[in-house]
Amino acid sequence: MTRPETAFGIEKNLTRYGDIGFSRYLRRAFLSSAGYDRADLDRPIIGIVNTSSDYNTCHRQMPEMIDAVKRGVLEAGGLPLAFPTISLNEILTSPTTMLYRNLAAMETEEMIRAQPMDGVVLMGGCDKTVPAQGVRDMVRISDARMSGTAYGSIVLHCSPEACVGGPIALVKDGDWIELDVENNRMDLLVDPDELALRRQRLQLPQPPSRGWAKLYAEHVQQAHLGCDLDFL
Numbered sequence: 001m002t003r004p005e006t007a008f009g010i011e012k013n014l015t016r017y018g019d020i021g022f023s024r025y026l027r028r029a030f031l032s033s034a035g036y037d038r039a040d041l042d043r044p045i046i047g048i049v050n051t052s053s054d055y056n057t058c059h060r061q062m063p064e065m066i067d068a069v070k071r072g073v074l075e076a077g078g079l080p081l082a083f084p085t086i087s088l089n090e091i092l093t094s095p096t097t098m099l100y101r102n103l104a105a106m107e108t109e110e111m112i113r114a115q116p117m118d119g120v121v122l123m124g125g126c127d128k129t130v131p132a133q134g135v136r137d138m139v140r141i142s143d144a145r146m147s148g149t150a151y152g153s154i155v156l157h158c159s160p161e162a163c164v165g166g167p168i169a170l171v172k173d174g175d176w177i178e179l180d181v182e183n184n185r186m187d188l189l190v191d192p193d194e195l196a197l198r199r200q201r202l203q204l205p206q207p208p209s210r211g212w213a214k215l216y217a218e219h220v221q222q223a224h225l226g227c228d229l230d231f232l
Contacts, residue, residue, distance in 0.1 A: 008044065008118065009041065009042065009043060009044050009045050009079070009116065009118060010027060010028065010031070010041045010045060010116050011024065011116070012045075012116040012117070012118070013113075013114060013115060013116045014027070014116075015027070027116075028041055036079075040079055041079070043077060043078050043079040044077070044078045044079065044118040044119070045078065045079050045081055045116055045117045045118055045119075046073045046078040046079065046080050046081070046117060046118065046119045046120065046121060047081055047082075047083060047112065047115060047117035047119070047120040047121070048066055048069055048070065048073075048080055048081065048082040048083070048120070048121045048123060049082075049083065049085050049108060049120065049121065049122045049123050049124070050062065050066055050082045050083060050084045050085070050123065051084075051085060051086070051087040051088075051123060051124055052066075052084075052087060053087035053089070055087065055089055055092045055093075056087045056088070056089035056092075057089065057091070058089060059087060059089070059124075062123060065123060066082050066123060069121050069123070070082070073121075078118075078119070081115075081117070083111060083115065085104060085107055085108045085111065086100060086103065086104040086107055086108075088100055088101065088104055096144075098144055098145060099212075099213065099216055100212070102216065102220055102227070102228065102229055103212055103216070106229065106232070108122075139153040139154070139155065139177075139179055140153070140154050140155070141154075141155045141156075141158060141168070141177065141186070142154075142155070142156050142157075142158065142168075143156075143157065143158040143159065143160075143161035143162050143166060143168050143223070144156065144157075144161075145157070153179070155179065155186060157223035157224075157227075158186075158223070159222040159223040159224040159225075160222050161222060161223070163204065163205055164204070164222075165199070165202060165204055167188060169202060169204075170188065170190075170195055170198045170199060170202065171188060172198075175188060175189070175190055176188075176189040176190075177189065219231060
């Protein structure tokens with residue numbers, strides 16, 4: 001049974017018990033027990049994503065920010081309802097927050113679709129806190145994202161990435177790399193025979209056997225394709 005297209009506020013995205021009237025009654029009864037009255041539940045609902053976590057020092061002021069947003073929503077005539085989502089922090093996450101960004105995006109999008117809300121405020125902050133060290137006379141090249149980089153030339157999102165056998169996996173200390181920004185080219189200046197030998201000897205990491213890491217390895221696309229899950 002589908003909800004009417006005119007569904008609004010608490011009436012949106014009703015839980016499916018097979019009886020719309022019962023779903024509406026149960027929803028209002030539970031929210032009433034939490035202190036919301038009829039006037040509250042007749043307001044448009046504005047969801048607020050809460051990414052606070054004791055593990056995430058970058059988001060330590062998130063509760064105060066959410067309280068400020070709630071005040072604004074109430075003054076504008078809405079009903080603010082905060083809900084949690086994955087909180088990513090670089091310093092206390094292994095191996096890196098890069099692994100979980102797609103999961104965080106997917107979870108957040110699904111909860112926005114699943115819960116009743118007429119609008120949403122996405123609260124977030126920096127998830128990497130490593131500051132730049134002022135190195136200005138070098139070019140940094142990576143197949144990943146880099147935060148806190150304020151100085152120098154940077155080439156990121158090299159694709160395909162090293163862990164699947166991309167060219168960056170063949171680089172060794174002392175190799176020369178030519179960067180041609182105007183022509184959008186980057187070349188590893190190593191003899192082709194040497195590169196072929198390195199590729200023969202290259203040992204790629206074993207793919208994960210289960211969980212989110214396995215799903216990530218099998219379905220998150222390379223950087224030039226957007227780094228998104230291939231089934232979205």
